Amino acid sequence: MILKAKGCQDIYGKKAKVWQYVNQIIDMVMEEYHYDYIRTPIFEASDLFHRGIGESSDIVSKETYDFKDRGNRLLTLRPEGTAGIVRSYIENKMYAEPTQPLKVYYNGTMYRYERSQAGRYREFTQFGIEVLGTSDPMADAEVISLAVYIYRLLGLKEIKVNINSLGDKNSRDNYRQALIDYFKPQIKHLCEDCQRRLEKNPLRILDCKIDAGNEILKNAPKTIDYLNEESRQHFKKVQEYLDILEIPYEVNPNIVRGLDYYNHTVFEIEAKVEGFGSQNVIGAGGRYDGLVEELGGPKTSCVGFASGLERLILALEKENIELPIEDDVEVFVMYVNDEEKKQAVYLTQELRQAGFCCETEYTSRTLKGQLKQADRLNSKYLVFLNSADLANKLVTVKDNNTKDEEKVAVADLISYLSNKMIGPHDDCCGGHGDCHCK
Numbered sequence: 001m002i003l004k005a006k007g008c009q010d011i012y013g014k015k016a017k018v019w020q021y022v023n024q025i026i027d028m029v030m031e032e033y034h035y036d037y038i039r040t041p042i043f044e045a046s047d048l049f050h051r052g053i054g055e056s057s058d059i060v061s062k063e064t065y066d067f068k069d070r071g072n073r074l075l076t077l078r079p080e081g082t083a084g085i086v087r088s089y090i091e092n093k094m095y096a097e098p099t100q101p102l103k104v105y106y107n108g109t110m111y112r113y114e115r116s117q118a119g120r121y122r123e124f125t126q127f128g129i130e131v132l133g134t135s136d137p138m139a140d141a142e143v144i145s146l147a148v149y150i151y152r153l154l155g156l157k158e159i160k161v162n163i164n165s166l167g168d169k170n171s172r173d174n175y176r177q178a179l180i181d182y183f184k185p186q187i188k189h190l191c192e193d194c195q196r197r198l199e200k201n202p203l204r205i206l207d208c209k210i211d212a213g214n215e216i217l218k219n220a221p222k223t224i225d226y227l228n229e230e231s232r233q234h235f236k237k238v239q240e241y242l243d244i245l246e247i248p249y250e251v252n253p254n255i256v257r258g259l260d261y262y263n264h265t266v267f268e269i270e271a272k273v274e275g276f277g278s279q280n281v282i283g284a285g286g287r288y289d290g291l292v293e294e295l296g297g298p299k300t301s302c303v304g305f306a307s308g309l310e311r312l313i314l315a316l317e318k319e320n321i322e323l324p325i326e327d328d329v330e331v332f333v334m335y336v337n338d339e340e341k342k343q344a345v346y347l348t349q350e351l352r353q354a355g356f357c358c359e360t361e362y363t364s365r366t367l368k369g370q371l372k373q374a375d376r377l378n379s380k381y382l383v384f385l386n387s388a389d390l391a392n393k394l395v396t397v398k399d400n401n402t403k404d405e406e407k408v409a410v411a412d413l414i415s416y417l418s419n420k421m422i423g424p425h426d427d428c429c430g431g432h433g434d435c436h437c438k
């Protein structure tokens with residue numbers, strides 16, 4: 001037997017319905033906040049990620065799926081969405097459109113060669129947004145508030161927003177130097193990874209998983225103390241807007257993020273669910289004002305976030321949140337002989353195309369077997385076809401809940417079922433044919 005590759009998942013059955021529901025909520029919120037859907041390739045030139053995310057980041061140095069295609073091109077399966085979107089923004093000259101900022105959202109698979117565990121996979125799905133073309137701190141707050149809104153709409157009770165600021169390039173450079181000066185004399189007490197990070201990317205020492213909890217890390221200089229006036233003002237404004245939007249948050253100076261492109265605001269949103277373990281960051285993001293220029297475009301300020309769907313759904317499961325998922329069959333069409341089957345095939349199509357979720361029998365079960373199957377699928381109405389009734393252009397319809405039965409003319413079946421299921425149509429088409437009754 002061939003098994004799925006390590007770190008991948010099959011999503012099916014009830015779980016697939018949860019995925020679809022969550023995706024519907026995401027699509028709805030994106031429309032409300034006026035973010036347009038964007039779809040970029042799953043693989044890109046490797047160079048994009050090396051330059052975009054940064055050579056020294058864990059993602060690029062240890063986790064990318066790199067391969068050569070048959071034309072000897074070096075390609076990488078995308079480990080995240082932002083770099084591809086920035087590439088597309090530049091390549092398609094979206095910066096020249098008059099409706100800046102560009103507000104886009106995406107939802108797709110990403111690939112990181114990580115040690116797989118609950119909430120951490122090698123193939124995973126991120127939905128995310130990017131706002132390209134504004135430096136206004138109002139956008140930083142909007143991005144955070146959109147994420148929080150989606151989590152709340154789905155019913156997550158306890159989420160925690162941690163924010164920090166890395167400041168502009170100048171502040172970040174000063175901070176970087178302060179960290180090197182601080183860590184250098186004591187670096188031998190930290191892990192090998194941190195020793196390597198010292199010169200290349202000292203910020204990454206701060207969120208080292210091995211040395212987490214070490215006093216040396218705890219006492220390290222804080223970004224906030226190295227912000228210049230402009231950066232301080234930006235961060236203050238972000239907090240003001242978050243207050244206006246009534247988003248609770250905590251300023252957490254340890255949030256530095258694993259990708260090199262960030263400046264100013266960075267944030268992580270945690271699900272505070274019992275038993276969720278260390279993979280409880282369900283969404284994260286920040287500002288990346290230098291990336292468009294770094295990848296060859298004009299100077300453009302941007303901010304965005306991404307959320308792992310697997311982690312989000314795991315958090316919903318851990319909180320035992322029941323989503324309003326409707327997967328009952330509305331009508332089950334039953335038959336016994338071949339003549340009745342022909343009618344069943346036809347009527348099932350009619351009912352489906354009139355908007356009902358309709359099932360029928362595919363495996364020659366007896367009538368008793370079909371009744372059991374209809375119950376397994378939680379069928380609301382049963383339509384029995386028998387030759388004697390059909391000769392008079394009639395069928396028998398049974399309400400599977402009350403067990404009431406009625407003979408109904410085939411020609412009236414759709415309007416009969418619509419009336420039964422939706423009542424007098426007060427809440428839908430008002431009887432004017434804009435729903436099942438049409």
Ligand code: HAM
Pocket residue numbers: 079080081082112114119120121122124125126128129130258259281282283284285286287288303304305306307308309310311
């Ligand atoms: P990230 O923090 O690397 O940021 O990933 C964002 C989210 O993706 C994480 O918070 C987590 O929920 C999910 N995630 C990451 N890796 C895995 C994994 N191996 N398995 C399951 N879920 C995972 C970014 O990717 C940035 N591009 C976010 C961003 C957008 N910043 C600005 N714009």
